[in-house]
Amino acid sequence: MSALRVLVGCKRVIDYAVKVRVKPDKTGVVTDGVKHSMNPFDEIAMEEAIRMKEKKLASEIIVVSCGPSQCQETLRTALAMGGDRAIHVQVEGKEYEGLQPFHVSKIFAKIAQEEKVDLVVLGKQAIDDDCNQTGQMTAAILDWPQATFASKVEIDSGSLKVTREIDGGLENIKVKLPAVVTTDLRLNEPRYATLPNIMKAKKKPLTVKKPSDYAVDISPRQEVLSVEDPPVREAGQKVESVEQLVQKLRDAGLVA
Template sequence: MSRVLVGVKRVIDYAVKIRVKPDKSGVVTDGVKHSMNPFDEIAVEEAVRMKEKKIASEIIAVSCGPSQAQETLRTALAMGADRAIHVEVAGKEYETLQPLHVAKILAKLSQDEKADIVIVGKQAIDDDSNQTAQMTAALLDWPQGTFASKVEKTDAGLTVTREIDGGLEVIKTKLPAVLSADLRLNEPRYATLPNIMVKFIY
């Protein structure tokens, strides 16, 4: 069975009305509700479903960011992840954190944790970069299945249905591989209170 690494990003909640700072240097984040990037929720859900189907043996959630990113990791754990890794990046370093930096971190952790599958959301709703999965695959020299709307396990690896401009494309990939989750891949489950309590009360 596969070990799955899932990248989760803390972003301003999708329901929050964004306000630009007076000096136009960015958006107001202080006192604003944050949550897990919605596409990353889909990535976590897919990993959990893989574990339920006995495709995956362990799910490791990873988040790069300030101390508040631990809240995002707690949500991933409550959804069904087995372990969480917080790579603390704060202050000016966090403000200038780019997809390539995150990809290098994910690639290194994938090797250290002996992951077989890396799943991230296809893009983050704050910067919309849509680069991390592709860069991670390039750094690892692994095949990639981006914009995945369906993932199936085969004897040889995975069959991935991708959302493309012209409709759908089906590709076959060997493992290890990097995937990015599209909107129609699944419907994420809620992080229930009992799960949160089981995971965090010692």
């Protein structure tokens, strides 16, 4: 079997360590002046693709990000980790605010077809919207097999053996290539980009495109009416005995 061409999605999100704040007008969350980084699940997807290349199972890693110009920083990080070239599908301002997994899936599918890739590897979800939709919809649009929530991936003569994390434990499946895989936390531990590789990444090819280049209409399918902070947790109460606890639960209608 010839080495695979791999497409990896890398989303720019608010850094996981940042406390997210809602805008005063309730239209979204504050992003200006806030630290952003690559979505952690996409870092895992990137690491898995790099490991495939190190084992000579993959020949090329193409990284893609959809969003504002700052996404190029995220793509350069992916290139420094070990990606070969990048495609930035530029979407700015209000258009980006209305960009949904449905649109991103269509773009990824078009790029996968144009680039003749054998494998699409995406994080199982992004930590900003937590949608967990892009991988599944990309597979549906391409009509390719999908292996979601992967905690182990092995390539076996034109197929993938994938261990999936499910509610009941682990599930082992086999899918034929080409395919779409989404990565779970336990698949691997992503590497840090070294300084020499960060310098080399500046010279790697990065192509800027628009959704229209892929004939994808990014008109929003939904409208956000309001974004609210979660309700403040009420203070707890101390009880002197189990009987008193049961009575309070009964009074609150939580037990019969």
